[in-house]
Amino acid sequence: MAVSAKPSGEDGLQGSGPSEEKQFRSLSGEPVRELYTPADLPAGIGAHPPGEDPIGEPGSYPFTRGIHSSMYRGRLWTMRQFAGFGTSEETNERFHYLLEHGQTGLSTAFDMPSLMGHDSDSPRSLGEVGREGVAVDTLDDMQTLFSGIDLGEVSVSMTINAPAAIMLAFYVAAAEAGGDGAGGRVGPEQLSGTIQADILKEYIAQKEWCFPIDPAMRLCGDMIEWCTRRMPRWHPISISGYHIREAGSTAQQELAFTLKDGLTYVEQAVQRGLDVDDFAPRLSFFFNAQIDFFEEIAKYRAARRIWARELRHTFAAKDPRSWQMRFHTQTAGVSLTAQQPLNNIVRTAIEALAGVLGGTQSLHTNSYDEALALPTEDAVTIALRTQQIIAHETGVTNTVDPLGGSYFLESLTDQMEERAYEYFKKIDELGGMVPAVKLNYPQREIADAAFQLQQEIDGRERVVVGVNQYLASDEEPIPTLRVDPALERKQIGRLQAARANRDGAAVERSLAALRKHAAHSDHNLMEPLLDCARAHASEGEIIESLQQVFGDYTETPVF
Numbered sequence: 001m002a003v004s005a006k007p008s009g010e011d012g013l014q015g016s017g018p019s020e021e022k023q024f025r026s027l028s029g030e031p032v033r034e035l036y037t038p039a040d041l042p043a044g045i046g047a048h049p050p051g052e053d054p055i056g057e058p059g060s061y062p063f064t065r066g067i068h069s070s071m072y073r074g075r076l077w078t079m080r081q082f083a084g085f086g087t088s089e090e091t092n093e094r095f096h097y098l099l100e101h102g103q104t105g106l107s108t109a110f111d112m113p114s115l116m117g118h119d120s121d122s123p124r125s126l127g128e129v130g131r132e133g134v135a136v137d138t139l140d141d142m143q144t145l146f147s148g149i150d151l152g153e154v155s156v157s158m159t160i161n162a163p164a165a166i167m168l169a170f171y172v173a174a175a176e177a178g179g180d181g182a183g184g185r186v187g188p189e190q191l192s193g194t195i196q197a198d199i200l201k202e203y204i205a206q207k208e209w210c211f212p213i214d215p216a217m218r219l220c221g222d223m224i225e226w227c228t229r230r231m232p233r234w235h236p237i238s239i240s241g242y243h244i245r246e247a248g249s250t251a252q253q254e255l256a257f258t259l260k261d262g263l264t265y266v267e268q269a270v271q272r273g274l275d276v277d278d279f280a281p282r283l284s285f286f287f288n289a290q291i292d293f294f295e296e297i298a299k300y301r302a303a304r305r306i307w308a309r310e311l312r313h314t315f316a317a318k319d320p321r322s323w324q325m326r327f328h329t330q331t332a333g334v335s336l337t338a339q340q341p342l343n344n345i346v347r348t349a350i351e352a353l354a355g356v357l358g359g360t361q362s363l364h365t366n367s368y369d370e371a372l373a374l375p376t377e378d379a380v381t382i383a384l385r386t387q388q389i390i391a392h393e394t395g396v397t398n399t400v401d402p403l404g405g406s407y408f409l410e411s412l413t414d415q416m417e418e419r420a421y422e423y424f425k426k427i428d429e430l431g432g433m434v435p436a437v438k439l440n441y442p443q444r445e446i447a448d449a450a451f452q453l454q455q456e457i458d459g460r461e462r463v464v465v466g467v468n469q470y471l472a473s474d475e476e477p478i479p480t481l482r483v484d485p486a487l488e489r490k491q492i493g494r495l496q497a498a499r500a501n502r503d504g505a506a507v508e509r510s511l512a513a514l515r516k517h518a519a520h521s522d523h524n525l526m527e528p529l530l531d532c533a534r535a536h537a538s539e540g541e542i543i544e545s546l547q548q549v550f551g552d553y554t555e556t557p558v559f
Contacts, residue, residue, distance in 0.1 A: 027292035027462075028250035029452065030415065036407035042414040049313070054305065055410060058400045062308040064301050064413065065401040066359040067324040072397035078362035079387045080157060080328065084109030084134035085374050086487040087494065088144035091134040095149060097377065103384060105155040105193075107364060108145070109133035110167075117163045117210040119540030120491045129488035132374070137495045137538045142170040143177060151179035152186045156193035157238070157328070157362075162210040164197035165219050166542050169529040171195075172231075194235035194284055194328070197223055200261040200433060201240050204442045205247035207555070210543050213434060215518075215550035219525060221268050226526035228269075228279040235284040237265060238328065244442075245288035246334045248450020251299045254288060255416060256423030257433075257442045259306055264433040266315055276315045280322035287360075289351040290332045296351070297403060298412035300358030303327070305413070306420055329355035330364040336371040340466035341478055344368040349386050356390055357403055363387055373480035440558040447558075495538065502536040510535040511545045518549040 024032045042054040056062055059069030068074060081103055083094045095106055111133040113125035119137050120129045129135050136142055146156070151174075160167050172188050179186035199216045202209050209216065220237065227236035241258030249257070262283065269279055285303070289296050307325040311317040331351035336344045345368045352365045365383040367375030375383070391397060403409050430436040437443075456462040463469045510532040517523040532542050 026251070026295045027290060027453075028252055028295060028449075030252075030295075036411050038407060040407050040411035041405075042410055049309070052309075054414065055404065058404075061312065061320065061323055063304040063324055065404045067304065067326065067361075069400070071359065071400045072356070072391075073400065076391050076397065077356065077360055077387075078105040078155065078328075079103055079384060079391075080105040080107045080155075080362045080364055081380060081384055082107045082109050082159070082330065082364050083380070084111070085132075085481070085483055086130040087135055087491045088141045090130075090487070092145055092147055092149075094377075094380075095146070098380070098384070099149070099154070101381060101384060102388065105157065105362060106149070107157040108159065110158070110160050111135045114163070114167075114539065115160055115208045117166075117539060117543035119538050120488070120495050122540055127488070129491050131483050135491045136167065136170065137491070137540070138498045139170050139173050139177075139533050139536050140498045141494065142167075142174040146174060146179065148181050150181040150186075151175045152190040156191075158193070158195045161196055161199055161202050161206070162208055162216065163539055163543060164195050164199075165223050165526060165529055166533070166539050168195050168197075168223060168227075168236075169526065169533040170539075173530060173533040188231045188234070190233070191231060192233040194238045195223075196240055196286065197237040198240045198261060198286075200264065200437060201243055201258070203437045203555070204244060204257060204261075205249075205446060206243040209553050211546065211550040212553045213438060215546075216553075217268065217434065218521065220265065221272060222524045222526055224265065224269050224279055225272055225274060226524055227282070228274060232282075235282050235326075236279075238284050238286045239265065240286040242286050242288045242330055244446065245290060245332065247446050248334075248453060249446040250449045251290065251292070251295050252416060252419035253423070253442070253445055253449060255299050255303055255306075256420040256427075257446075258285065258287070259303060259310075259420060260424060260427055260433045262307070263310055263314075266311070270315065276311070276317045277319040277322050280311055280315075280317055281319060281324070283326075284361075285325055285327035287327050287329050287355075288332050289329050289355040289358075291335045291347055291351060293350060293354050294409055294412055295416075296354040297358040298409055298416045300327070300329075300355075300360070301409075301413040302416035302420065304359070306417060326361045328362040328364070329358070329360040331355070331366045333366055333370060336366060336368070337464065337467050338371040340472055340475060341368050341371060343466055344371065345382060345386070348383060349390070352386055353390055353394075353396070356396060357401075359401065369478060369480055372478070374483065376479060376481045440556065444558055498536055499538070506535045507532075507537045507541070510537055511541060514542065515545050515549055518546055 026032055055064050058065040081098055084091045111130050112128045114136050118125045120135050158167055175186040175191055197220055199220050224236045227234050239258055239262040241254040244257050245254040270276055304325045308323040311323050331348045335347050348365050355363050365386045367379035367383045369375055369379045427433055427436045457464055460468050514528040514532055517525055517528045
């Protein structure tokens with residue numbers, strides 16, 4: 001959490017007095033009343049269509065209480081720890097470590113050059129190679145990354161957006177070249193997992209892009225269309241509110257902007273001629289789990305209900321699977337503090353519990369040292385054990401939606417839904433999400449919310465333990481992971497060796513063909529990208545070829 005505060009040696013809360021003198025508000029600033037009663041339960045009015053039970057039953061429309069009737073009694077969520085650093089060899093070792101310790105899915109973190117579309121030997125990559133994730137420049141790196149892992153059996157998530165289509169091409173080509181852990185071919189139809197690919201939230205929040213908005217949206221649509229036809233077990237996009245929240249949004253903004261992004265991708269795919277029921281069941285979402293426990297659970301419930309309604313009524317989806325929102329949750333990195341970092345174990349446990357009680361399908365728990373560095377193996381193990389303790393010791397998985405019917409929670413869910421539709425209306429008035437992003441509307445809303453929260457922390461109106469209250473003057477530093485600078489030189493050497501050993505003429509032919517297809521807006525670019533991957537073209541070379549056609553992008557700053 002990027003926080004600052006006036007030093008204080010005092011213990012206890014500021015302004016603690018009679019409850020009627022103190023304003024109680026959620027993390028997002030919404031007033032919280034002293035008591036909630038049956039009168040606060042949703043009545044099926046307002047945003048709810050006539051006759052719709054807004055709470056319903058688990059596994060039934062509108063899925064407020066969860067998308068499966070038995071939820072975790074039938075199957076636990078996927079425990080998917082985010083991992084990646086250094087070169088593909090180091091991250092492959094971490095993947096094997098996690099699988100050996102009970103992780104049930106892999107989640108890949110890429111380094112900053114890979115996220116931005118730069119090769120490791122680019123001048124722009126200096127000092128960043130392998131520091132925040134794994135460096136992947138070519139097909140060779142992708143093959144090494146998953147060496148010894150059966151890609152037909154393990155679900156894989158990749159968190160990458162602007163170059164997502166390129167990384168998907170690398171992944172498919174790596175599986176084709178020998179992805180069963182023993183060198184045997186695994187076809188695209190056998191691969192299961194998710195690639196993030198949510199480009200709208202990059203312009204809104206995370207700010208990692210390679211192209212202008214319109215061609216970037218085209219690439220996203222190409223992936224959805226290609227995966228619909230070739231990768232039936234793959235989720236071609238994970239519509240991500242996580243980074244919107246990390247940028248400082250409120251829970252309501254995270255909900256509204258994320259869902260509106262998702263509905264925009266659905267609209268684009270339908271306009272391409274795809275049947276909504278052919279692709280909607282494999283769209284997935286990625287939400288943040290912040291520290292305000294009940295607000296987060298309400299957010300997940302409202303998200304499922306809104307998605308179900310919009311897919312069923314606005315897009316006329318007939319398949320109930322199209323109405324079901326499937327989502328991954330990650331605990332809030334922005335909530336972690338560099339001060340008293342062991343406190344972050346508690347924060348992460350509470351946030352993870354919110355994700356579970358909110359009905360997530362997979363979960364990543366942050367390590368306690370992530371405000372300081374990439375996590376150590378010990379910190380990662382504690383983070384994974386946190387999920388396992390919730391799953392096996394707390395009893396929260398024994399019954400479905402144990403908080404369902406709570407007067408407070410159902411009222412919060414209804415309020416969350418209303419706020420989302422208020423934002424939908426404003427965005428529609430601007431012409432839709434793409435025009436709204438170009439006008440910097442969501443960016444301004446998030447910036448204002450982040451500024452407001454920071455003022456509250458600086459003014460000690462909102463307590464952050466160990467930061468502006470309950471300080472410790474004798475903190476001992478904890479061991480942190482150090483990424484060896486030699487790994488950058490090692491990765492650059494790998495890239496240069498790959499270039500030296502490939503057929504240069506074949507690379508040039510594949511890149512020329514890619515540019516030719518990119519110049520025609522009705523050509524799907526996934527097959528040309530696969531040809532580039534198989535020829536061992538690098539990520540940076542592919543990006544530069546596309547930029548010759550699409551151009552690049554510079555954000556217009558707003559204040």
